[in-house]
Amino acid sequence: MSTAPKTSSAPGPDAPGGAVPVIAAPVTAVTCLEDRAHVERSLVLDLEGGVQRLRLGPVSALAVDRTLHAELTSDRPATVLDVRLVRSWEPRGPRPPAADDSALRHRVHALEEERSALEQRRERLRARLDLLGGLAVDVLRDIGEGAGSGEAEGPRWARELDRVDAERDTHGERLRTVDARLTALAAELGAVQRAMDVSEEEPAELVGHVELTVEAAEAGRVGLRLSHLTPCALWRPAYRAALDGESLTLETEAMVWQRTGEDWSGVRLTLSTARSALATDPPSLGEDRLVLKERTAAERRTVDVELREEEIGDLGPAAVLGLPGVDDGGETRVLHAPEPVSVPSDGRAHRVPLSAFRTSASREYACSPEVSALVTQVVRFDNRSGHVLLAGPVDLIRGSGFSGRGTLDFTTPGAPVELAFGSRDDHRVVRETEESRDSVGITQRTVVTRTVRLHLSRFSAPGELGDRVVVVRERIPVSEVSAVEVRLRKEACSPAPDEVDAEGIVRWDVTLPPGGRRSVTLVYELSASAKVAGL
Known part of the structure; x- marks a missing residue:
């Protein structure tokens, strides 16, 4: 059974040091969201018959009170009467300095370590001196007894005493x-501690505990599951792609950050793209006014057009400032870590392996001179991971080692994936453009002729053999109005394009031998009537 949580900011009469002992409740399972985490603790309680009050913890002081939930998981008749989160300020316990602590704190730690070692050595020396004092008394007693009995061993007695x-x-x-x-050391340690007290004030630590009131009909062991939300935890997907010949290995990982105040040690980790924070706020609505007005005579005689850049792609989440969210395709995705993981509460990024697969891959050398003069090696393969690949960065690995970092887009299971594995330094592309404008016919149509020349060259090492095919892509405008026509002059192109798609992308497969050079020419026309303006 469960009950709604109550909150408290001050410790009760059974605070640490009182009669109620604190029962350890480590984290056993975590569901990490985009900007928070759902923490679960499972433990077994030894209950006595009747009503009793238990204190569990310590837990993160950042836990959200209204999400605190306690549930008994045993067949024994027991009921949770009350559960609440209490917080108290406690002095921080001694701990070794971290790498980012001040030099004074490191010096205090070193002096305390040296003092402890010297105190142990002093005790050993004192014990040794006590033994030597007893030995001297025994030697003198032996000398007295020997002299009384008539023995004369002066040299031996002298050597023993010496x-x-x-x-x-x-x-x-x-x-x-x-x-x-x-x-x-005591003087130096006192001076350093005084300096640290002046420059650094160690604040008390806010510690949380869960106070649980249960009623059991009989004594026995029952299971307890305690859960709550906590901020200061998030995750993002990351990948590692290793290219080996005609095969590629893609490893899916999660970068997890958390600074909740308690370490996650050996927990079952679940990763979700649910956005619980957005569920509480309705979308904002803005006023959108449509106004009709009469066109003037000049406006009716002309058609205003303009060239605009338009990205070809699928819809995705809107861009946000700061750390970007996870692109999950508009549907909540859940991933599970195959093994228990440990994530310390240090605010640093920690990699958690999720899955890996190896598949065949095809490669091509591609170039879009209008965008970049570099020839890039593009690898294509299918998603065989069994789950969606969320958008995220990819570490690119080739035979020579780490070669750079790319970006992976959202990909469903079985869908094709494209990855750019860096540019080729032994290729060069030069792009030249020309434009001519003319008016033809009685209607005075404006014809704009544009010529694009691409010069490709390949620099090869001595003894390098084999041709290399470079896929070159250029684009021509796509008209959305009937008053403007775009025509590709294939007879003037050299060589003729291998493909022209509906988006205006023109493609050539250019074969370059070692040390070879090739030129590609693209010619197209934009024809507009006399009433078109802005072209």
């Missing part, structure tokens, strides 16, 4: 050296 006195002097000098060093 050896004991020498060891006592040696260890006494070592003890004085240790005491002097401890005195100097």
Whole structure:
């Protein structure tokens, strides 16, 4: 059974140090969302008969009170009467300094370590001196007893006394050296601590605990599942693509950040693209007014047109400032880590492996001179991971090692994927354009002729063999009005294009031998009537 949570900001009478012991409740499962995490804790309680109050923790002080939920998972008759989250300020316990701590804190830690070692050494020297003192008493007793019985072993007695006195002097000098060093350490440590107290004030730590009131009909063991939301945790997808000949290995990973105040050790991790924060805010509505007006005579005689750039692609999430969200195609996606993972609460990025697959891949060398003069190696393969590939960065690995970083778009299972594996330094492309304008016919139609010349060259090392096919893509405008016509002059193109698609993309497959050069010419016309303006 479960109950609604209550909140409290001050510890009750059973705070740490009181009669109620604190029961450890480590995190066992986490569902990480885009900007928060759903944390779950599962444990077994030894209950007594009747009503009793339990204190669980410590838990993150950032836990959202209204999401706190407790549920007993046993067949025994037991009921949760109350569950609440209490917080208290507690001094921070001693801990080794971190890499980003100040030099004073590191110095204090080093001095305390040295002082502890010297104190242990001083105790050992004192114990050694006590043993040597007892040994000297035994030697003197032996001398007295031997002299009383008529023995005369002066040289041996002298050697024994000299050896004991020498060891006592040696260890006494070592003890004085240790005491002097401890005195100097105490003075230096006091000065450093005073300086640190002036420059750094260590605030108390806000610690949270869960107070649980349960009623059990009989004594026994019952299971408890405790869950809540907490901020300061997020994840983003990341990939690693390794190209080996005609095959490619794609590893899917999750970059997880969390600074909730408690470490996640050996938890079952689930990754979700659900946006719980957006569910509480309705979309904003803006006023959209449509106004009709009469066109003037000049406007009726002319058609205004303009050239615009339009990206060809699928709809996706709107761009946001800061860290981008996860592109999940408009549907909540859930991924699971195959093994328990550990993510410390340090605010740093941690990689969590999710899946990996190996598949065949096709490669081509592509170039779009209007966009870039570089020839890029493009790899195409199918998504065989069994789940969607969310949009994210990709580390590109080739035979020589890390070669760069690319971007992977949202891809459904089985869909084709394209990855650019960097540019080729041994290729060069030069683009030249010409434009001529003329008026023809009685209607004075305006004809704009544009000529694009592409010069490709390949620089090869001595002894390099084999031709290389470079796929060159150029574009021609696509008209949306009948008053403007676009015509590709294939008879003037050299060579003729291998393909022209509906989006105006013209493609050639250019074969370059080692050290070879090729030229490609594209010619097209824009024809507009006399009433068209803006061309």
